[in-house]
Amino acid sequence: MQALPDPLPKGNIVAVVGSGAMGSGIAQVAASAGHQVLLFDTRPDAADKAILEIGKTYAKLVEKGRMAALDADQARARLQRIGTLQEASAAALVVEAIVENLDAKRALFLELEGVVGDDCILATNTSSISVTAIAAPLRRPERLVGMHFFNPVPLMALVEVISGIATDKAVADTVYATAESWRKNPVHAKSTPGFIVNRVARPYYAESLRLLLEQAGDPATIDAVLRDCGGFRMGPFELMDLIGHDVNFSVTNSVYDAYFGDPRFTPSILQQELVNAGFLGRKTGRGFYRYGEGVEKPAVQTEAPQAKPESVSIVGNESDAIAALAARLAAAGYALPREETLDAAPGFVCNGAAVYLTDGRSATERAAESWHDDTVVYDLLLDASGATRIALARADQCSDAAYHAVVGMFQAAGFAVTRLDDVPGMAVxxxxxxxxxxxxxxxxxxxxxxxxxxxxxxxxxxxxxxxxxxxxxxxxxxxxxxxxxxxxxxxxxxxxxxxxxxxxxxxxxxxxxxxxx
Structure with missing residues (x-):
């Protein structure tokens, strides 16, 4: 069995270059983990102010009972400002957290190579720049690795450990083990555009922007569906407003360009318009939503109460997909007899209306292909047994009576019902x-x-x-x-x-x- 890599010993010095939100957060975590931390910043008094704020944070943790007073005092004592990079010569690990600019990062690491020992690991906190490109000019590019923390560093558990083409595996393994010893959840990744999170997260924004463009619903309604049905902590539009559209749009463009225009990452003209208008979100008082005193939160589209339908049955193949919904309907008093009609997909028949989980077709298309006009589809639920809302889309051919019966069925099962326009695949x-x-x-x-x-x-x-x-x-x-x-x-x-x-x-x-x- 292969031995697990060792983290940096607690006695080893960690230098952090850059004392902004990311740098100071990294310094706080490293000092809390038992390392002497040297904090450097080219801005006058910036590192001193950061250390002062970290000390206040430790004090608050003590007040809340989340940190012992002695541990806080010792961690604070391990933080030291340095005035020049040369004072970091004894560091075993240097973590860079400066401006997101390739030339600036390259210049810094070239200077550090002439300062630190040959065994020192160099780590960049870049969120988007190629680790391979940053390391390319170095004499020993194999010792540079990405150590991408997430903001706010003390609270966010993830660290992406990014290996460039030249990164030594032992270096990446040591940084991974060190992040674990700092009570983080590290993951290994290759240096590719967006790494893991900024790449994989793009559809969360892109698909909702496409839904808005196609008038599936307004931002407040789509946000509610992603939260209440999908279980996401924030809806995509409120999240983009929080991040800032200038930042979010820039990241999307960066990933799109880095993948040579792959349509999967195509930026949205809607977000481009917000950036053009200067409506950047919370920080400017307006994005998809308006912010400020007296501004009312937009209402979420919710269907009016409908009568409880008399007849509901189960159709199609046995499947776990409808089990939780069936349990809720049974609790509402439905006997749920089985029918072998319509198509083989699991679903329900409600007063003659066919009700299915979306399969990526619009309800209108599905109705036409099954020769059943009264067709309604519902969106994916993270937890069908506990969800408070369900989203529906009706075929254009569907009668009002049939649709209202389906709404009444889900309302009887305890759902608030939201209608999205009939876009393929719905939202979640x-x-x-x-x-x-x-x-x-x-x-x-x-x-x-x-x-x-x-x-x-x-x-x-x-x-x-x-x-x-x-x-x-x-x-x-x-x-x-x-x-x-x-x-x-x-x-x-x-x-x-x-x-x-x-x-x-x-x-x-x-x-x-x-x-x-």
């Missing part, structure tokens, strides 16, 4: 399918492991479930069907299916998974 399903597809491609291209991508998305951006674990739960066959139907509808390479998804299904047609139970 197409978002999860695209997240899983991008995650699968990252694994297929050797960027990271399936385990790493799921950890990264949960710990780095607080997703309720890793995208590949989520795909396992939905069923890889269904995810591929959704993507294939989206591709057929739009005729765009944007929705091409990852070869790894197809390979998984070919190897095990009825039980393919990324994470074997």
């Amino acid at each position: 399903m197409r978002t999860v399918a695209m997240l899983a597809n991008e995650a699968a491609d990252a694994v297929n291209q050797g960027v990271c492991s399936a385990r790493a991508v799921d950890i990264a998305m949960q710990k780095g951006v607080n997703y309720p479930r890793g995208p590949l674990a989520w795909a396992d739960s939905v069923g890889l066959e269904h995810i591929v069907a959704v993507l294939s139907n989206l591709a057929a509808t739009y005729g765009e390479d944007r929705y091409r299916v990852s070869p790894l998804l197809r390979r998984k299904i070919a190897a095990n047609p009825h039980g393919a998974t990324f994470h074997a139970s």
Whole structure:
């Protein structure tokens, strides 16, 4: 059995270059873990101010009972400002957290090579620049590695350990083990555009922007569906407003350009317009939402109460996909007899209306293909047993009476019902399918492991479930069907299916998974 790599011993010195939000957070975490930390910044008094603020943070942790007073005093004593890079000559690890500029980072590491010892590890906290490119001019590029923390560093668990082409495996392993010893959740990744998180997260924004462009719903409604049905902590539009559209749009453009215009990463003209207008989100008082005193929160579209329908039955093949919904309907008093009509997909019949989980086709298209006008589709639910909201789309051919019966059925089961316009794949399903597809491609291209991508998305951006674990739960066959139907509808390479998804299904047609139970 191969021995696990050792982290940097606590007695080793860690130097942090840059004392902004990221640099000071890294310094705080390293000092808390027992390292002497040297903090350097070219701005006058910046490092001193950062250390003062870190001390205040330690004091607050003591007040809240989350840190012992002695530990806080000792951690604070391990923080030291240095006035020149030459004072970092004894460091075993230098973490750079300066401006996101390739030339600036290269210049810094070239200078550090002449200061630190040959065994010192050089780490960059870059979120988007190629680690390979940063290391290229160095005399010993093999000792430079990405150590990408997430903001705020003390609270966010993820660290992406990024290996460039030249990075020595032992260096990456040591940084990984060190991050673990700092109570973080590290993941290994190759230096590719966006690394893991900034690449795999793009569909969360892109698909919702596409939904808004196609008038599936307003921002508040789409946000509510992603939160209440999908379990995401924040909806995409409120999250983009929080990040800032200048920042979010820039990252999207950067990834799009880095992948030579791959349509999967195409930026949105809607977000471009917000940037052009200077409506950057919370920081400017206006983005997709308005902010400020007296501004009312937009209402979420919710269907009016409808009468409880008399007849509900189950149709199609046995499936876990409808089990939790069936349990809620049974609790509402429905006997749920089985019917062998309509198509083989699992679903419900409500007063004659066919009700299915979306498979990437619009309800209108599905109704036409099944010769059943009264067709309604519902969106994916993270937890069908506990969700408070469900999103529906009705076929254009569907009668009002049939649709209202379906609304009444779900209301009887305890759901607030939101109607989205009949766009293919709806909101949660197409978002999860695209997240899983991008995650699968990252694994297929050797960027990271399936385990790493799921950890990264949960710990780095607080997703309720890793995208590949989520795909396992939905069923890889269904995810591929959704993507294939989206591709057929739009005729765009944007929705091409990852070869790894197809390979998984070919190897095990009825039980393919990324994470074997």
